[in-house]
Amino acid sequence: MTTTETRPLPTGPVVRTERVSVRVRTRAVTATVALLVAAVVLGALAMTLGDYQLSVGQVIGALTGSGSRAQEYVVLGLRAPRVVLALVVGAALGVGGAVFQSLARNNLASPDLLGFTTGAASGALIAIVLVGGGPAGTTIGAIAGTLVTAVVVQALLGGAVGGYRLVLVGIGVNAVLAAFNNFLILRTDLSTAVAAQSWLVGTLNGRGWTQVVAVAIALAVLVPIAAAGSRRLDLLGMGDDVARGLGVAVERTRITTLLVGVALVGVATAAVGPVAFVALAAPQLARRLTGTTGPGVLAAGLLGAVLLLAGDVLGQRLAAPTQFPAGTMTAAVGGLYLVWLLAREWRAGR
């Protein structure tokens, strides 16, 4: 004990100024920067792909206003909104997933598995079918649908957060809501039904700057709240008593972060329809990359952005000229990931 008194703590680099003092988690910072770079590079590449071939230089030219009119139209009018939408929606889902997984202290507690996304779709469908849609109506409907589903799931789980119970409740809720969504579509007229159905597969087709702005505003407001609360959320992972003992306002933290997660998932779903897998996988992969224990809101958001954009690019290019919706791609990959995850939990005996 006497020899260790003088040994420095293995904290890693520390930054201390008059008003700020933080430990710099080298690995987490590196991973976050790498993800940011990956998002930008992937975004630029995605804008070069398509029937109208462009080089990276031509894309940058069009973005900075020195390209031809045709190039500017293709990049700014068609490809940029789609790429940016994939990035912001992916980020919203990643952050939302991180929040929910932390809140439930369970990696399987993602909004898609628990039926929140389907609930968001129900809310949005009610808005589309009954009120006639419109971006504002769809968004409000999706948020309300997510919130109602979250409350119902919470009541069904009754505080228990065992992995299989969570998944089973999710299956039940998903099935009921999917049936309800089908019912809504069937009892409406053909053109509304087609519009609703195309929205339901989760696609970035035919979306534009309107959706980008809505999701971006939500991100700008909600991500700082989620990031500021992420330490408290992390402490909640040690149990309510430990967190309260350390001075965390447990109930307030839980309600605030739940609302933030609900709003993020609702807005994202309203913009592009239900997208599976991103909210489930992004936070887990982000934690693995950064080597941290907490919700890792920023890294999860960036990873979500990269995942959804990659899914959309693959969906467009994999079997071109046939295009798969991004939601179908992520659902296909996500199914495999979920099987692997459950098999691993099974072997770990949980």
Add this chain to the structure above:
Amino acid sequence: MTHRLRAEGLTLAYEQRTVIRELDVAIPDGSFTVIVGPNACGKSTLLRGLARMIKPAAGSVTLDERPITAYGPKEVARRLALLPQSPTAPDGITVLDLVARGRYPHQSLLKQWSVADEEAVREAMAATGVAELAERDVGQLSGGQRQRVWIAMVLAQQTPLLLLDEPTTFLDIAFQLDVLDLCADLHAGGERTLVAVLHDLNHACRYATHLVAMREGAIVAQGPPGDIVDADLVKAVFGITCEVVPDPQTGTPMIVPAGRETRRRRREAAAAEDPVAVTPS
């Protein structure tokens, strides 16, 4: 004698079930107070109530002459720390990172790792003997080591009051003594007040300076173990017949339960006298 932490008319209930009814208790400053009693007598509930984990159905807890509810959450956490019964360590967290979490009530969004934080963590790890384990994964440690790490976390909070809920449960006898010795060391400076819930009455008598004996949500007796523990108290609290002898090592009261035959004869005699109030063993 001063009492920074006390409860008046405290009633604590979970949902419908009232566990503690109108209880008064004052924790002597600088004491090592140990709460004992049979299973489900409400000893952990009382500790959790004192640490504002349960909202009282009636009565109040007073911390430093103010109701504990009048403080902000972090303000309480700078005065009083609680180690609950079964805390969960996040997957893959290192010892250093876990102990550092004890600094949360002293930190803010911008100030997350001040020189004072670093000092407190260093001291807490040295006092609990876990400094060498700093970079180890908490999940890989033995039960005894892990309990030391958790104690280091609440120590890093640097509170004058430290509450421990059954810190020795699930540990073998060597680790139990190890943790209790650590508690005695932490108490020895005289600056700190310790309150612990313990199962083993002999351990409680050895280590406590102030003993609180509970039964069915009420306090049966309290005071220094040497003054209050005798065969009658053990009978009244645990319902067992025993002999109380001086501990050959420490001179504190030691409980030696009567043999099986003796206890059975006593029980039958009691049942014959009063068929309604049959107590166990």
